[in-house]
Amino acid sequence: MRDDSGRLLAAVTLGKNVTDVLRRWRPPDDAQRELALDFLRHLRDHTLDGLWRECAAGHITASTLVLDSTRTRVLLTLHSKIKAWLQLGGHLEPGDATLADAALREAAEESGIRGLRLLGAGPVQLDRHAVRCHPEGSWHLDVQYAAVAPPGARHVVSDESDDLAWFPVDALPEPTDDALRRLVARAVRA
Template sequence: MIDDGRRLVAAVRLGKDTVDVLRRWRPPDDAQRELTLEFMRHLNEHTLDGMWRECAAGHITASTLVLDSTRTRVLLTLHSKIKAWLQLGGHVEPRDETLAAAALREAREESGIRGLRLLGTGPVQLDRHAVRCHPQGSWHLDVQYAAIAPPGARHAISDESDDLAWFPVDALPEPTDDALRRLVARAVAS
């Protein structure tokens, strides 16, 4: 378990990195610009805990949409709690050096694929969605990246998934949501 001093240092480091990521990112539309401002306000108001799951007002998460080396298929998880097909991702941890590193760690842990390479220099999109991390409810402020898997990559189902499978980018499975459909379209277009 990480001690409080190291956790505080990690919160400051990761919070600064996340603010830098959001400042450098060029949102593709007005809705994404508004979410960027919302995420920045959250980090300004929750400087010491806004990155952690314990922040009841919401917390930053990192996810990764994994594309195959041809960019024609996407690896999705049938999330064991949500019961929908989603990209890979989750909570930022104090051991993560950067937000991008957290996104890649989550993708590696949930896919079993080594050698994933982030697409581009920053996130593909942001998404804010309700979650049940706290009894009164909370929000995931998800910074969503895309990654390319090496040719011939083989995946392994983690304990967070009911299933894990490749799907054509133009034939996503159900159930899923519009946020995932937008993420896939933006990642393929990148």
Template sequence: MTSVSPGTALRADAMRMLDAWRAPDPQQDRLRREFLRHLESHPDGMWRECAAGHLTASTIVLDATATRVLLTLHRKIGGWLQLGGHCEPGDATVADAALREATEESGIAGLRLSRPWPVQLDRHAVRCHRQGSWHLDVQYAAVAPPGARHRISEESADLRWFPPDALPESADDVVRRLVAKALRF
């Protein structure tokens, strides 16, 4: 009997998910195909160690009434972002990685993904390696339970709820599109 390493199973899940995901527009479909090509040509493409780029998972968290979104003031970047980060060997699926990261960074127990597939994809340059690298970010939406209380993690300088129509100035266009799409679901 052969065993499958967690990384191989996670990569296979990512490829299945990306293959099955119906992108909402041509630009998102181009990114979907780009992410798939990356994973096909980089067996280590799920991990931070892949200097050519690696999949990451993030989540926009909505409150139970969908009238506020939780953003983190990222300590290194200095801007307000959705919660998220790198995949880890214990993650069974990309969706699991997104939910784990959101839970770790928010301190909120009982978060649930609003659906098992991504809201959108984003590719952005990062400094994970001396020569630079890329995050191929798979972005989900989650809902916090009623009365949820957040806790600032060591990765955040701040963590706050914002009305979707009053996001902070430093929230970039990717965050703004993610919020708008998450609220439409």
């Protein structure tokens, strides 16, 4: 991690917000409750770098499942590195004021859609998955939100995607994973 006062201040300020979000969140089940506790332990053990990509032990990320205005379709990205259909999201940045801001920023950057509105007051679910951000491997500790796009929203494929498309919530494409299927089901119920 670079040692500059702006980045350190961002780590403290954003870190407090992430901690508050995880403490206030009402997990939908025991597995999600345990994952929230794991994320909080990570932040306690990595106070100054646990939010940033440079933390080899793992780092917090934010993602957003985008639903259309009717909540019957979901916008997914065919991720250019993973080669699977996923929700939109990525790494936190020092300019993010809150975790929710980071989730919306990532969704807007990757979809080109402005005016996304988060559903609910907090995350829909958490997910921990292995990534190759470091030669020895690392973890994304992903805080997953859901948002609704404005009526008639048009998306634009970003450099991070091989494709971007709307799918019915009950007919997700392959390849995808169980974490995405759970996220879609929870978001539709939100």
